[in-house]
Amino acid sequence: MKVLAAMSGGVDSAVAAARAVEAGHEVVGVHLALSRNAGTLRTGSRGCCTIEDSMDAQRAANILGIPYYVWDFSEKFKTDVVDDFIAEYQAGRTPNPCMRCNERIKFAALLEKALALGFDAVCTGHYASLLTDAEGNLELHRSNEMAKDQSYVLGVLTSEQLKHSMFPLGATASKDLIRAEANERGLAVANKPDSYDICFIPEGDTQDWLSEKVGKAPGNIVDREGNVLGGHQGTHEYTVGQRKGLSIGRPAADGKPRYVLEIRPKTKTVVVGPQAALAIAEMIGTKFTWCGVAPAQVSDFVDVLVQVRAHGEAVEAQMAVINNEMVIKVAEPIIGVAPGQTAVVYLGTRVLGQTTIDRTVSAVPVSVAKVLA
Amino acid sequence: MAIYLDHAATTPLRPEALRVLQAHLEIVGNPSSVHQLGQAARRVLEEARESLAATIDCNRSEVIFTSGGTESNNLAIKGLFWQQNSLDSGKRLIVSAYTEHHAVIDAIEWLEREQGAETIWLPVSDAGVVDLVALETLVAERGAEIALITLMWANNETGVLTDIGAVTRIAATSNIAVHSDAVAALGHCEINFSKSGLAAMSLSAHKVGGPVGVGALIVARSAKLTSLTHGGGQERGMRSGTMNSAGAAAFAEAAKQATMGQVALQARLVPLVAKLRAAIEGAATEARFSRGDAPGLLETIHYTFDGCSGDSLLFMLDSAGVAVSTGSACTAGVASASHVLLAMGRSEREATGTLRISLGYTTTEADVEAFIGAFPAAHARAKMAGLAAG
Numbered sequence: 001m002k003v004l005a006a007m008s009g010g011v012d013s014a015v016a017a018a019r020a021v022e023a024g025h026e027v028v029g030v031h032l033a034l035s036r037n038a039g040t041l042r043t044g045s046r047g048c049c050t051i052e053d054s055m056d057a058q059r060a061a062n063i064l065g066i067p068y069y070v071w072d073f074s075e076k077f078k079t080d081v082v083d084d085f086i087a088e089y090q091a092g093r094t095p096n097p098c099m100r101c102n103e104r105i106k107f108a109a110l111l112e113k114a115l116a117l118g119f120d121a122v123c124t125g126h127y128a129s130l131l132t133d134a135e136g137n138l139e140l141h142r143s144n145e146m147a148k149d150q151s152y153v154l155g156v157l158t159s160e161q162l163k164h165s166m167f168p169l170g171a172t173a174s175k176d177l178i179r180a181e182a183n184e185r186g187l188a189v190a191n192k193p194d195s196y197d198i199c200f201i202p203e204g205d206t207q208d209w210l211s212e213k214v215g216k217a218p219g220n221i222v223d224r225e226g227n228v229l230g231g232h233q234g235t236h237e238y239t240v241g242q243r244k245g246l247s248i249g250r251p252a253a254d255g256k257p258r259y260v261l262e263i264r265p266k267t268k269t270v271v272v273g274p275q276a277a278l279a280i281a282e283m284i285g286t287k288f289t290w291c292g293v294a295p296a297q298v299s300d301f302v303d304v305l306v307q308v309r310a311h312g313e314a315v316e317a318q319m320a321v322i323n324n325e326m327v328i329k330v331a332e333p334i335i336g337v338a339p340g341q342t343a344v345v346y347l348g349t350r351v352l353g354q355t356t357i358d359r360t361v362s363a364v365p366v367s368v369a370k371v372l373a
Numbered sequence: 374m375a376i377y378l379d380h381a382a383t384t385p386l387r388p389e390a391l392r393v394l395q396a397h398l399e400i401v402g403n404p405s406s407v408h409q410l411g412q413a414a415r416r417v418l419e420e421a422r423e424s425l426a427a428t429i430d431c432n433r434s435e436v437i438f439t440s441g442g443t444e445s446n447n448l449a450i451k452g453l454f455w456q457q458n459s460l461d462s463g464k465r466l467i468v469s470a471y472t473e474h475h476a477v478i479d480a481i482e483w484l485e486r487e488q489g490a491e492t493i494w495l496p497v498s499d500a501g502v503v504d505l506v507a508l509e510t511l512v513a514e515r516g517a518e519i520a521l522i523t524l525m526w527a528n529n530e531t532g533v534l535t536d537i538g539a540v541t542r543i544a545a546t547s548n549i550a551v552h553s554d555a556v557a558a559l560g561h562c563e564i565n566f567s568k569s570g571l572a573a574m575s576l577s578a579h580k581v582g583g584p585v586g587v588g589a590l591i592v593a594r595s596a597k598l599t600s601l602t603h604g605g606g607q608e609r610g611m612r613s614g615t616m617n618s619a620g621a622a623a624f625a626e627a628a629k630q631a632t633m634g635q636v637a638l639q640a641r642l643v644p645l646v647a648k649l650r651a652a653i654e655g656a657a658t659e660a661r662f663s664r665g666d667a668p669g670l671l672e673t674i675h676y677t678f679d680g681c682s683g684d685s686l687l688f689m690l691d692s693a694g695v696a697v698s699t700g701s702a703c704t705a706g707v708a709s710a711s712h713v714l715l716a717m718g719r720s721e722r723e724a725t726g727t728l729r730i731s732l733g734y735t736t737t738e739a740d741v742e743a744f745i746g747a748f749p750a751a752h753a754r755a756k757m758a759g760l761a762a763g
Contacts, residue, residue: 028692033707069688072707072725116758117685 001120003027009053011182011189012125014060018185019168020123021064029061029068034077056189063186073105080104082200086213089236092263093340097198103156111164121164126150129170137293138162140351143170152310155344155354159292210236219268235265241336279333279363283343285355288326305346308337319345326355333363376695376743380733381673387582390627397619404616418618424625428632431566431591437608438621441588442556443476445575448590449552450480450523452598457520464520470495470503471716473525477554500667501533501717509543516547526558530700530713532673533664541570556580560631561670572596583627587620639671642732645741646671656749672732675700681726685758689751695744700729
């Protein structure tokens with residue numbers, strides 16, 4: 001196969017490319033330039049688009065003996081990922097930019113360009129496994145390395161995208177083994193630190209970065225009854241479930257800490273309350289996709305596992321599609337779920353599909369919350 | 374074996390230049406040393422200076438050897454600006470065009486940012502030709518404020534030529550120093566420094582088949598410029614540092630060969646260029662020859678393909694073993710929209726859909742045939758990729 005290896009300059013994508021070469025594929029390395037004004041060198045946390053990363057990727061490609069190119073996706077990345085990220089925060093939601101990038105850049109714009117130029121597949125260093133079921137259909141599964149599993153951020157992939165994807169790291173038991181392998185292969189990136197932060201926020205401080213982008217928009221912090229408890233400089237500085245940095249002088253009646261329960265950007269209001277009020281019972285979204293073959297029936301609730309953040313745990317739930325909305329009911333209430341986040345639904349280790357959460361149903365009715373408060 | 378059609382980026386080292394380089398690299402001696410070995414090295418350097426001076430028709434003392442085109446451009450622009458500005462603080466205007474190489478644009482923009490210079494970027498036509506009527510008006514109105522004019526002899530992307538004689542005639546009316554970046558022009562069109570009326574002219578060895586890391590700034594005897602580097606006072610005090618006599622000798626030899634062989638080479642390339650252009654225009658209906666009918670270098674063939682991304686075209690051709698360029702400057706390997714094409718009034722979309730095929734002294738008919746064989750399929754794929762991205 002003709003394989004395009006997306007190379008970030010990190011160890012994972014370098015080893016993934018190496019394995020694709022070893023499997024006998026005709027591999028070409030491509031680094032995605034995602035930033036218009038790439039800094040010359042890394043500062044602080046690792047990004048994906050510094051010149052140093054591009055050079056690391058090039059050195060890895062040299063060692064593997066494969067051609068290497070840099071393709072510019074900065075324009076599309078800005079509109080589809082960065083601007084989307086800002087708009088989502090401004091709308092009071094909590095987006096996942098890595099997911100957006102997979103959905104719109106790596107497995108959309110890049111894949112489409114690759115297919116047009118004659119490639120058969122795009123290979124990445126994601127920790128996830130592509131398996132084939134009895135009928136020959138592709139399924140996306142969690143990687144064997146649970147600690148690094150990235151099937152969550154790939155939950156947006158459709159059946160068509162899976163056909164042209166390759167995740168050579170999925171079956172590896174641990175990241176340490178990947179580093180050891182990189183070392184054996186003479187790849188200088190073997191000991192490069194992992195990236196955890198959002199690549200386009202250089203200092204890793206999302207709130208500061210957002211404030212710089214969108215400016216100040218002061219408003220009130222209120223409790224669930226509407227009593228004003230304090231002020232804020234912009235709703236984009238808050239995420240649902242946040243506890244720190246609320247700067248409310250007055251303590252709650254029960255002396256317990258307050259959490260952000262809801263963000264209402266239209267009225268510039270941040271609603272706070274007790275942790276117990278964060279518990280949600282249901283998540284509902286209209287923007288859902290199936291990863292691989294769609295389930296035979298979804299009009300009745302089916303038992304699934306649901307995961308709501310990249311490094312979170314999957315919990316038991318039931319899922320159905322009702323009136324064109326994916327409805328997910330968790331078996332036990334969970335906290336810290338915000339609109340904008342993605343809920344990925346699993347059947348065991350298999351990714352079944354995902355939805356962007358439009359709204360949630362609290363596990364605690366307001367009347368009960370009052371009692372709790 | 375790759376088909377090399379990127380001579381404007383760098384052209385293969387000429388065998389004659391390689392022989393000269395090797396021979397002199399094997400000899401010890403600093404040209405500034407007093408002993409006989411030093412004198413021998415000096416002789417190599419000075420013979421190179423005389424040879425290059427003869428090739429481009431200038432006085433031997435006007436040749437200042439440098440490390441290449443970028444250093445030459447920086448030395449000329451900053452050196453002339455500082456010199457003019459120190460004599461008359463009212464002279465702080467630099468006149469240029471945004472189709473220049475980044476070694477010119479960025480040097481000017483640095484002077485603007487850090488040294489109080491002001492720049493007038495002259496308008497250019499959609500073929501990339503600098504508007505000399507605008508220059509004439511500007512010189513008439515603000516001539517006394519102009520520290521220097523810098524306009525390239527031939528454009529490195531599109532190959533379009535500037536009428537340097539006309540520029541210097543206009544400048545002479547207000548006694549203004551003119552610099553020209555002739556890096557892309559040397560060996561591809563007639564260069565006569567003494568007749569040009571220029572105060573300074575930049576050259577680079579590796580574009581004519583000499584080694585990388587050697588160049589020259591030709592500085593008219595009448596011109597004065599402030600040095601960027603301070604030290605041993607070599608090269609008329611304008612460029613301190615131990616002279617690279619072997620490199621200078623190889624450069625002079627390559628420049629001589631390129632200039633002597635220019636007419637014969639172009640006679641040989643005319644039919645090949647015609648064939649290549651016909652093939653491109655036959656396969657790609659949207660292909661637009663970037664410099665239109667404006668005079669330009671025969672060997673530099675630059676097209677704009679609306680709706681195709683240049684990096685897709687380049688990738689497909691490279692996969693087929695044909696080495697070409699998008700023509701635009703790369704930052705960390707990213708082919709960005711060509712600033713030259715943007716200055717010529719093209720949209721960002723058009724300015725990313727470019728391809729430069731540049732021929733040179735090693736180009737054969739088989740090379741051109743290989744390109745013609747690979748182009749239609751490469752273009753069709755790149756067009757599909759462009760549609761997918763759109």
